Amino acid sequence: MTDAFAARPVGPGPLDVDAVHELLSTTFDLVVGTPRVVRRTRLDTFDGRLARAGCRLQHVTETSDERLELAGPAETLVVGVGPDRPRWPVMAERLPAGPLRDEVSRLAGIRALVVRDEGRRLVRRAELRNGDRKIVARVVFDEPSDGGSAEMPVLVLRPLRGYEKETERAWRLVTTLLESVPDDPAPDAADDVAGRHVDPASPAVDLLSDELLDFLTAIRDNVPGAVDDVDTEFLHDVRVAIRRTRSVLKLGRSVLPDGWRATWEPQFKWLGDLTTPVRDLDVYQLELPEMAGWLVAGTDADLELFAQHLDQRRTAARRVLLRGLRGARMRQLLDEWEDSVRATRAAGGRGLPAVALAREQLLRAHRRVVKGGAAIGPGSPAEDLHVLRKRSKELRYALEAFAPVLDEGDVAKAVGDLKGLQDVLGRFQDSEVQRNTLRVFAEEMVADGAGASTLLAMGELVAHLDREQQQARTEFDAAFARYVRPAGERRMRRLYSGGEARR
Amino acid sequence: MKVFATYNIKGGVGKTSTAVNLAYLAAASGRRTLIWDLDPQGAATFLFRVKPRVKGGGRALVSGRRPVDEAIKATDFVRLDLLPADFSYRNMDLELDDAKKRTRRLDQLLSGVADDYDIVFLDCPPSASLVSENVLRAADVLLVPLIPATLSLRTYDQLTRFVADSPKPRPEVVAFFSMADRRKRLHRDVIDAIPRDRGRVADTVVPSLALIEQMAEQRAPVPAFAPGSRAARCYEQLWAEVAP
Numbered sequence: 001m002t003d004a005f006a007a008r009p010v011g012p013g014p015l016d017v018d019a020v021h022e023l024l025s026t027t028f029d030l031v032v033g034t035p036r037v038v039r040r041t042r043l044d045t046f047d048g049r050l051a052r053a054g055c056r057l058q059h060v061t062e063t064s065d066e067r068l069e070l071a072g073p074a075e076t077l078v079v080g081v082g083p084d085r086p087r088w089p090v091m092a093e094r095l096p097a098g099p100l101r102d103e104v105s106r107l108a109g110i111r112a113l114v115v116r117d118e119g120r121r122l123v124r125r126a127e128l129r130n131g132d133r134k135i136v137a138r139v140v141f142d143e144p145s146d147g148g149s150a151e152m153p154v155l156v157l158r159p160l161r162g163y164e165k166e167t168e169r170a171w172r173l174v175t176t177l178l179e180s181v182p183d184d185p186a187p188d189a190a191d192d193v194a195g196r197h198v199d200p201a202s203p204a205v206d207l208l209s210d211e212l213l214d215f216l217t218a219i220r221d222n223v224p225g226a227v228d229d230v231d232t233e234f235l236h237d238v239r240v241a242i243r244r245t246r247s248v249l250k251l252g253r254s255v256l257p258d259g260w261r262a263t264w265e266p267q268f269k270w271l272g273d274l275t276t277p278v279r280d281l282d283v284y285q286l287e288l289p290e291m292a293g294w295l296v297a298g299t300d301a302d303l304e305l306f307a308q309h310l311d312q313r314r315t316a317a318r319r320v321l322l323r324g325l326r327g328a329r330m331r332q333l334l335d336e337w338e339d340s341v342r343a344t345r346a347a348g349g350r351g352l353p354a355v356a357l358a359r360e361q362l363l364r365a366h367r368r369v370v371k372g373g374a375a376i377g378p379g380s381p382a383e384d385l386h387v388l389r390k391r392s393k394e395l396r397y398a399l400e401a402f403a404p405v406l407d408e409g410d411v412a413k414a415v416g417d418l419k420g421l422q423d424v425l426g427r428f429q430d431s432e433v434q435r436n437t438l439r440v441f442a443e444e445m446v447a448d449g450a451g452a453s454t455l456l457a458m459g460e461l462v463a464h465l466d467r468e469q470q471q472a473r474t475e476f477d478a479a480f481a482r483y484v485r486p487a488g489e490r491r492m493r494r495l496y497s498g499g500e501a502r503r
Numbered sequence: 504m505k506v507f508a509t510y511n512i513k514g515g516v517g518k519t520s521t522a523v524n525l526a527y528l529a530a531a532s533g534r535r536t537l538i539w540d541l542d543p544q545g546a547a548t549f550l551f552r553v554k555p556r557v558k559g560g561g562r563a564l565v566s567g568r569r570p571v572d573e574a575i576k577a578t579d580f581v582r583l584d585l586l587p588a589d590f591s592y593r594n595m596d597l598e599l600d601d602a603k604k605r606t607r608r609l610d611q612l613l614s615g616v617a618d619d620y621d622i623v624f625l626d627c628p629p630s631a632s633l634v635s636e637n638v639l640r641a642a643d644v645l646l647v648p649l650i651p652a653t654l655s656l657r658t659y660d661q662l663t664r665f666v667a668d669s670p671k672p673r674p675e676v677v678a679f680f681s682m683a684d685r686r687k688r689l690h691r692d693v694i695d696a697i698p699r700d701r702g703r704v705a706d707t708v709v710p711s712l713a714l715i716e717q718m719a720e721q722r723a724p725v726p727a728f729a730p731g732s733r734a735a736r737c738y739e740q741l742w743a744e745v746a747p
Contacts, residue, residue, distance in 0.1 A: 078581065079533050098533045099621070127579075133722075134552035135579040161584055162576030 003076055005157040005171050007178035015153040016177070017124065017141050023173050028136070028166075029129040037145050038062040038123045043088065045111035046225060046234065053107050059088075062123070070100050077103060089114040089230045110286065112231035120145040128170055136166035154181060198404040200355035207354040208252040209345040211401060215241040215248070216338055226275075227325055229318070232282040239279055242272045247397035251361050255352050257344055264340075267333050274324040277317040280437070284310050294464040298457035305454045309445050358402035363496040365395035373421075373480040382432060385476065389425035392418060399495075410491050417488045424472050424479040431469035435462050504617045505747045507624050508642035508674070512665070513658045514629035517648040517681035519546040520715055520725075522626035524738040525646075527724035529746070530583035534621040537575065537584045539613075541595070541638070542628040545588030551578045552722050553587050560591030564612065565598040571612050572619065580727065584620075596633040606670070609637035622747075631665055639666060642674040644745060647702075648681035648709070651693035663701040676702030677745055682711040707741040709734075 009015055017032065024030045041059040044050045050057050054073040059081070060066070066081040077100040086094050089112040092105040104113070126139040137160055143153035155178060159167035198207050218241035225234030246268045253261055288307055292300045324330060372388040396418055403411045442450075442458045482488075507525070509518040522538055530536040540547040545555035553576050563569035575584050602608045613623060627638050639645070647662060649655045659678060666676055678697070684690050685708075697704055709715075714725055714734040721728040726735040 096533075099535065132552045132554070160577035162574075 003071065003074065003158070005159075005167075005174075006181035007155045007157070007174050008152045008181050010179045015141055015143055015155060019177055020139075020141070020155065020174065021126075023177060024128060024139070024170060027169060027173065029131075029133065030126055030139075031129075032124055032126040032139075032141070035122050035124045036062050038121050039118070040121060041088070041118045042116045043113040044116045045108050046114055046222075046230070047111065047237075048116075049109065049111060050104070050107050055103075055107060057104060057113065059086075068095065068100055070103060072103070091231065110231060111233050114225075114230060119151060121151075128166065130163075130166065136160055136163035137170050139170075152181075196404050197408075198354060200358075200405040201353045202405075203350055204252065204255045204352045204354040204357035205350075206345065206348075207404060208248050208256065208401070209341050211248055212245060212341045213338075213345070215245045216334065216341065219245075220334065223325055227322060232279075232286060235275055235279055235282065235321075239272065239275050242268055242275070244397065244401070246272065247394070248401050250394075251398055251401055252357070255357060257340075260340075264337065267337070271324075271330070271333065274321060278314060278321045281310055281314040281317055284434075284437075285314070291461055291464075295457055295460050298453065298460055302453045302457035305445060305450050306441065306458060309441060309448070309450075313441075354402065354405040358398075358405055359496045361398045362395070362402065362492070365391065365398045366492050366496060369395050369418075369421075370484055373484070376476070376480070382428070385425060385473075386429050389422070389429050392422050392425060396422065406495055410495050414488070414491050414495060417483055417491070421479045421483045424475050428469055428472035428476070431465045431472065435465040435469070438462050438465070504613070504620055505622050505644070506613065506642045507622065507644045507646055507745070508627055508638045509624065509646045509648065510627045510635070510638060510642075510662075511647055511649070511658065512629060512631050512635075512662055513650075513655070516629075516650050516655070517709065517715075518542075518629070519550070519626050520718060521646060521648055521681065521709070521738075521741070522624045523547050523550050523718065524724045524726060524735075525742050525745075526583060526622070526624045527580060527726055528739060528742040529622045529624075530580055531726070532742075532746070533582070535582050535619060536622045536624070537586060537616065537620045538624040538626060539586040540588035540626050541592060541634060542588055542626055543590050543592040543595075544628070545590070546719075547626045548585065548587040550718055550722055550724075551576075551585050553578070553585055555588045555590065557587055557589040557591075560589050561595045562591065562598045565595065565602055565608055567612075571615050575616070579723075592628070599633045599637060605633065606636045607640050609634075610641035613641055631661075635665070636669060639669045639674055640672075645674040645676045646745065647676060647678040649678055649697070650682050651680050651684075651687075651690035653689075653693065656693060656697060659697070660701075666702075677705055678702055679705035679741060680708045683708045684711050705741060705744045707737060707744055709737045709741065712737075 021030060021032055039061040041061075043057045043059060050070075056071045058069045058071075060069055066085060068079050068081060070077045077098075079096045079098045079100040081096060091112050092101060092108045095101040095104060095113075122143045122145045124141040126141070127135045128137040128139060130136050138158045140156040140158070141153075142156060144151055155174060157167060157171055157174060198210075219238055222234045222237040222241070225231070226238050246265065249256065249260060249265050249268065285307075288303065288310070292303055295302070368391045369388065372384070372391050376384050376388065396415065399406075399411055399415050399418070438458055438461055442455055445454065445458075507522075509522040509525075511518055519540075519542070526536050526538040538547060538551075540555075548555045557564060557569070557574045559569045564571060564574060571586065575586050577583075578585050599605050599608050604611070609625075616623075625638055625642060628634065645666065647659065649659055663676060666673055680690075680694055680697075683694065694708065710733075712734045714729050714732055717728075718725060725732065725738060729735055
């Protein structure tokens with residue numbers, strides 16, 4: 001049975017509590033409480049992870065009671081909030097301990113909980129009791145507190161376990177006066193742009209301009225969270241949008257306006273570089289618990305100084321980042337970029353169709369991956385694998401950028417094929433970069449007077465990364481062979497040369 | 504999931520009052536709590552205003568024909584559910600005797616709701632029977648209310664031997680004095696004389712109070728209808744001593 005039933009007045013107007021009361025009193029013993037003003041603050045991660053999981057988290061404040069309610073598909077979890085109430089945004093770990101925190105932590109992951117909307121409601125609670133005066137269902141009359149809110153008044157009927165029949169009886173009575181409220185769609189579902197389709201014959205410049213505007217929106221949406229350091233994903237998402245912008249600029253050089261290459265590619269490179277140091281340090285901090293698990297001789301405590309060092313470095317790196325993100329160059333860059341892209345889009349595209357550019361770019365990118373991979377042998381230097389990683393990324397970006405004009409199924413599978421290879425190449429390069437950076441950190445920490453146990457522990461981390469890189473290197477041949485297997489090759493051929501994209 | 508059982512071979516010592524009040528406090532502290540009224544008299548079931556009836560009776564539950572989670576009823580209190588008593592529980596020894604792994608059957612049944620609850624209270628009938636053996640197997644903590652009287656000490660002695668003779672794993676035994684009247688010299692003497700080497704004895708002493716007797720009239724736990732009262736505070740102290 002569902003967790004709650006909701007009904008609203010048929011047509012505009014208030015909820016007639018007296019009429020509902022009278023109706024339910026024919027079957028149940030019903031006592032309606034006094035009206036109370038309740039403030040509800042809906043919380044979710046910035047990317048709506050709770051809503052996507054069908055959950056709604058609310059911070060509910062009323063006289064003498066303050067609580068968090070997590071309404072999920074199966075049940076509602078509640079936890080009281082004490083005097084040390086969280087100040088939003090916070091990470092889920094900061095919520096009061098209990099099943100609600102465990103569930104929210106699982107859903108939110110590394111993202112902070114931010115306020116999505118707030119409102120005041122006038123709430124009256126009632127209990128439906130049977131002949132033994134046992135509560136068999138609960139009723140909430142929930143109306144806007146100012147009478148003028150856009151949110152409709154609503155009656156919520158909550159069943160109690162083991163008394164479903166009584167609730168069904170009550171619901172039948174209620175729906176003779178009110179109409180059922182359809183289930184809420186996940187509020188952020190519309191944000192999901194997966195599966196967007198564009199006419200393959202439309203001009204490539206239009207497709208790319210629209211994508212560039214989407215990336216710009218993502219940058220603008222995420223910069224405030226990155227500046228406030230709400231969670232590490234804001235900066236990560238800024239960087240993803242920058243990377244995609246740079247990739248589209250490169251893929252579209254032949255169709256985008258003359259001069260963009262010289263003007264905008266360096267600008268977005270500057271912006272990407274600005275964000276790199278803090279992101280790198282974020283990755284170390286996020287991976288620190290996992291790194292502690294690598295230690296064989298050392299203990300978690302041996303990494304405490306390393307954690308402090310990362311903190312100090314990050315604080316310093318964030319100062320530089322904030323100067324950049326809040327500075328005039330950033331504002332000017334985004335404003336002028338927006339004007340430029342909008343002007344290009346408004347001019348109406350002509351020239352090369354999107355699907356033609358897609359095929360041309362995919363062919364080029366795919367050939368570079370195959371050629372680069374085939375040239376790698378047992379004696380190839382690490383640099384060759386790094387170059388191949390870059391080429392694989394370019395192909396991945398091309399697949400994603402042109403996905404709206406290509407066959408959806410083929411693109412998804414091609415990305416899947418590529419992921420296996422990218423994973424191995426990523427581990428190979430990341431292990432090397434991290435190993436080298438750890439050496440730099442260790443030298444800095446020696447200068448700061450770090451003790452032997454810290455350095456020995458860091459030595460263990462370096463050794464682990466070295467093994468990890470060797471492991472990735474041994475896996476490369478098999479990963480590349482999987483990527484160039486005939487089925488994958490046929491799929492890529494269909495994408496860059498074969499027939500109409502299936503719609 | 505942590506399982507508490509309020510248990511004593513002797514009747515009328517405050518087992519049900521303890522189970523009902525502590526279960527209420529556990530739920531109020533945010534834990535998802537279930538109380539299983541194993542006593543065919545159904546006192547806990549009555550206190551929560553639930554009908555003392557399980558479809559198919561104890562036989563259906565023990566045999567597995569009726570899943571435990573289908574028999575559970577919500578109480579009037581958030582996060583606190585009840586598995587009601589049924590008069591057929593008087594034959595539960597016989598039903599258990601017919602079951603496979605007859606001393607572990609209650610434990611098996613509870614494992615079916617382990618994901619739904621953080622705390623379970625078993626309100627046990629007064630006896631030393633196959634039901635009791637099942638309770639010893641299923642419970643992590645045996646809460647033993649004792650009236651401070653000489654015979655209680657004898658019963659406590661029997662009970663601790665019964666637990667010591669039961670197969671492992673055995674529950675932790677936590678005794679506490681209930682229905683105590685410190686004005687009576689005998690009560691004071693017994694409280695001082697209880698052997699503390701056979702199990703833990705809680706510091707909390709639950710006195711004999713009219714408010715606790717009023718639970719039957721109010722049909723609710725003491726902290727629900729008389730929050731802040733001396734009786735409510737006693738149960739809060741006891742819960743603080745034994746809560747996981």
